[in-house]
Amino acid sequence: xxxxxxxxxxxxxxxxxxxxxxxxxxxxxxxxxxxxxxxxxxxxxxxxxxxxxxxxxxxxxxxxxxxxxxxxxxxxxxxxxxxxxxxxxxxxxxxxxxxxxxxxxxxxxxxxxxxxxxxxxxxxxxxxxxxxxxxxxxxxxxxxxxxxxxxxxxxxxxxxxxxxxxxxxxxxxxxxxxxxxxxxxxxxxxxxxxxxxxxxxxxxxxxxxxxxxxxxxxxxxxxxxxxxxxxxxxxxxxxxxxxxxxx
Amino acid sequence: xxxxxxxxxxxxxxxxxxxxxxxxxxxxxxxxxxxxxxxxxxxxxxxxxxxxxxxxxxxxxxxxxxxxxxxxxxxxxxxxxxxxxxxxxxxxxxxxxxxxxxxxxxxxxxxxxxxxxxxxxxxxxxxxxxxxxxxxxxxxxxxxxxxxxx
Numbered sequence: 001x002x003x004x005x006x007x008x009x010x011x012x013x014x015x016x017x018x019x020x021x022x023x024x025x026x027x028x029x030x031x032x033x034x035x036x037x038x039x040x041x042x043x044x045x046x047x048x049x050x051x052x053x054x055x056x057x058x059x060x061x062x063x064x065x066x067x068x069x070x071x072x073x074x075x076x077x078x079x080x081x082x083x084x085x086x087x088x089x090x091x092x093x094x095x096x097x098x099x100x101x102x103x104x105x106x107x108x109x110x111x112x113x114x115x116x117x118x119x120x121x122x123x124x125x126x127x128x129x130x131x132x133x134x135x136x137x138x139x140x141x142x143x144x145x146x147x148x149x150x151x152x153x154x155x156x157x158x159x160x161x162x163x164x165x166x167x168x169x170x171x172x173x174x175x176x177x178x179x180x181x182x183x184x185x186x187x188x189x190x191x192x193x194x195x196x197x198x199x200x201x202x203x204x205x206x207x208x209x210x211x212x213x214x215x216x217x218x219x220x221x222x223x224x225x226x227x228x229x230x231x232x233x234x235x236x237x238x239x240x241x242x243x244x245x246x247x
Numbered sequence: 248x249x250x251x252x253x254x255x256x257x258x259x260x261x262x263x264x265x266x267x268x269x270x271x272x273x274x275x276x277x278x279x280x281x282x283x284x285x286x287x288x289x290x291x292x293x294x295x296x297x298x299x300x301x302x303x304x305x306x307x308x309x310x311x312x313x314x315x316x317x318x319x320x321x322x323x324x325x326x327x328x329x330x331x332x333x334x335x336x337x338x339x340x341x342x343x344x345x346x347x348x349x350x351x352x353x354x355x356x357x358x359x360x361x362x363x364x365x366x367x368x369x370x371x372x373x374x375x376x377x378x379x380x381x382x383x384x385x386x387x388x389x390x391x392x393x394x395x396x397x
Contacts, residue, residue, distance in 0.1 A: 011256025021260050034272050041280035048283055060288055085277040129255040134265035
């Protein structure tokens with residue numbers, strides 16, 4: 001039977017090698033997102049004026065709103081200003097990747113291997129655990145570094161190693177586990193949501209190729225926004241928890 | 248674990264590349280988006296603050312100027328009134344003096360005229376007396392001469 005079955009690969013497909021490093025389609029996609037955001041940045045930068053245009057007003061309103069929210073959450077304007085670029089970049093990177101994933105050509109333009117297997121050139125960035133794990137590791141490192149820098153090494157360490165009482169010791173161990181478990185929950189949450197969305201659309205397209213995928217895609221755009229916001233907000237909240245002294 | 252890594256295609260090189268990619272994006276966005284935009288927002292805020300402060304200052308200065316104006320006007324009015332009052336007083340005393348002088352002069356002229364009239368009158372009388380005497384002598388002479396002829 002020539003009936004094509006749905007081919008789903010959990011890992012990103014390799015499309016070539018460069019200097020001994022295998023290039024995957026999600027990696028190319030992350031470069032595209034990078035280029036998109038860099039273009040936006042250059043465009044905004046070029047048209048920056050004291051009397052703002054429409055784009056600048058939008059960008060400024062967003063930035064100031066986010067910065068105010070961060071200052072409120074962290075209760076420290078200096079720290080909020082320091083973390084603002086990271087939090088916003090996480091959001092913009094994930095969000096942009098999630099909303100461009102439905103652009104025609106992404107996931108459909110590709111090439112066939114000799115054995116008839118299809119490999120798309122571009123694949124939604126967050127459907128690769130490498131990307132989400134990399135982001136998670138960065139967020140994790142930032143959280144720990146900010147915690148140590150704010151509280152001091154020993155004060156911060158007291159959260160996890162507490163020998164004042166048996167209960168305190170147990171709580172410390174649980175804290176340590178939840179801290180490390182974050183690495184998994186963070187990366188798999190984002191990966192799972194976006195990957196599931198892609199698979200769902202693929203399946204629906206397989207059965208009803210015309211109208212039905214549209215509302216699902218709309219919903220996935222919403223999910224993409226929510227997941228980006230969750231990733232950024234959780235990073236912010238965990239920083240807040242990290243800089244709060246242990247009781 | 249091995250299986251998870253292979254199924255999800257986790258590869259430390261790919262992780263590193265994604266991490267570097269993100270870091271680079273962060274750097275670029277920071278340099279070209281966040282920093283200039285926030286700087287612009289801050290600059291605008293500073294400018295507005297400045298403008299408001301300036302407006303307040305100007306208002307205070309305006310109030311002071313108004314007060315100064317009112318003070319100057321009231322002082323000028325007061326001094327003008329004083330000046331007018333002084334002039335009036337001065338004029339009154341002057342008038343009085345002039346009137347007095349005129350009165351004195353008039354009295355003097357009157358006295359003089361009277362005195363002169365009296366003198367003229369006396370002179371007239373003396374002249375008349377002398378004339379009467381001369382006439383009497385002449386008449387006596389005539390009578391005597393007439394008597395002698397007869």
